[in-house]
Amino acid sequence: MAVDVKEYEGDMSNNRHNELTHVTQRLRRVLSKEVDVSVGHQQFLSDILLEAKELLNVSRVSVWLFDDAAKPSKLINYANTDWDGLITGPLPELAVQDYPNYFRAIINGETISANDAMTDARTSEFTDGYLIPQQICALLDAAIFQNGLAIGVVCCEGRFEPRNWLQWEVVATELIADCCSRRLLVHELWQMQQRLTEMAFQDVLTGLNNRRYVMDYAKSEMSRHQRADRPLSLLMIDLDRFKLINDKYGHDGGDEVLKQFAQCCNSLVRTEDCVCRLGGEEFIILLPETEVAQAMSVAQRLKEKAAALEVQYEGDIIHFTVSIGVASVNLNMPFSQSLKAADQAVYQAKAAGRNQIKLAL
Ligand SMILES: Nc1nc2c(ncn2[C@@H]2O[C@H](COP(=O)(O)OP(=O)(O)OP(=O)(O)O)[C@@H](O)[C@H]2O)c(=O)[nH]1
Numbered sequence: 001m002a003v004d005v006k007e008y009e010g011d012m013s014n015n016r017h018n019e020l021t022h023v024t025q026r027l028r029r030v031l032s033k034e035v036d037v038s039v040g041h042q043q044f045l046s047d048i049l050l051e052a053k054e055l056l057n058v059s060r061v062s063v064w065l066f067d068d069a070a071k072p073s074k075l076i077n078y079a080n081t082d083w084d085g086l087i088t089g090p091l092p093e094l095a096v097q098d099y100p101n102y103f104r105a106i107i108n109g110e111t112i113s114a115n116d117a118m119t120d121a122r123t124s125e126f127t128d129g130y131l132i133p134q135q136i137c138a139l140l141d142a143a144i145f146q147n148g149l150a151i152g153v154v155c156c157e158g159r160f161e162p163r164n165w166l167q168w169e170v171v172a173t174e175l176i177a178d179c180c181s182r183r184l185l186v187h188e189l190w191q192m193q194q195r196l197t198e199m200a201f202q203d204v205l206t207g208l209n210n211r212r213y214v215m216d217y218a219k220s221e222m223s224r225h226q227r228a229d230r231p232l233s234l235l236m237i238d239l240d241r242f243k244l245i246n247d248k249y250g251h252d253g254g255d256e257v258l259k260q261f262a263q264c265c266n267s268l269v270r271t272e273d274c275v276c277r278l279g280g281e282e283f284i285i286l287l288p289e290t291e292v293a294q295a296m297s298v299a300q301r302l303k304e305k306a307a308a309l310e311v312q313y314e315g316d317i318i319h320f321t322v323s324i325g326v327a328s329v330n331l332n333m334p335f336s337q338s339l340k341a342a343d344q345a346v347y348q349a350k351a352a353g354r355n356q357i358k359l360a361l
Contacts, residue, residue, distance in 0.1 A: 023054050027052065034179055048180070049079060056140070056172065058156045059157050059159040060080060061081050061156050065078045065184075074093045099125045102122055106141065114141075116137065134157075140155075141153050141155045141156070144177045144184075151181070205259065206259055210278075214276040225329075225331055226331040230288075231292070233286075233294070234287065234295070234342055235295060236327070238322065249316065253313045256311055257318055258281065261283070268305060272288055273287050284342075295326050307355065323357075323358075324356075325349060328360075341360035344360060345361075
């Protein structure tokens, strides 16, 4: 049911007025969450669209984004409130060649307040294929901008009869479109930040945690284990004669071995264990809540699994072995001391002929 100007200016029933005040407050509360990344952005969009649907008293509100803001050729449905019956499932993409007037208006940044969508020159293109079958009579569409370019549109659809869109309804839709724009930007920035954090703590080649990560992780695990008086163990692993593998199969062959060995480590340990590539052909596995005797048996399984691994590379099969140093992490000393002890054990394993496990003293 549309709100009439006269009604809004003076005669609006108390009920409708109270209802609007209530919905506006709800909408403002939801809009204020635009920077709260703990709410998923799809959830946020669907929340504001629902509030907008109620505020404007329309059948559906949806968000559509251009495939390419610099050179738009399609509008793709991004979020929408459901509506009772009719279209279900994903909405089809809209192509510029089918709706040139509509696209032109949105690209120009116009807010389309089509009181009668079937006669408005910007929306009449939808008449036979969409408006008539869906019984949509009024459309209120506001462009979503980013950096001065229209990147998409918020679309409000009224069914059954034309309506006169009021000025406040137009402004409310534009505010919602602006809010969608900011939220999409917040989402992009959040994704970028996630990616940077991942990059800062991840080894690019193997996807394992890197040295920076293990140092932070060890620090927090050491204090946790100290408080709980629990044992923490570590394996330091070095691939044997890795230079020969590089020399024989090339750097890419060596990389393939490192990647497959990383997977081998991951497949062998518990989810709470922390596998890291320290650099080069050197890896470390931290085993929380683990006595050194159990750590020795993990090392034994890893040594056997590595020796049995057949790395397929350009028609060849590459075999390799590992030398492992096992240490119980000394919770009263800096972590670097335990690393050093494990490193010396690796050195002894190498000196003893490689493909060996040694316990750090
Ligand atoms: N393919 C590849 N090779 C690497 C990478 N990082 C380091 N290396 C190579 O790893 C080799 C390590 O050689 P060394 O330190 O001599 O050790 P090793 O040949 O494994 O001999 P031992 O440790 O004594 O058994 C060097 O040739 C490095 O160039 C990497 O990311 N990819």
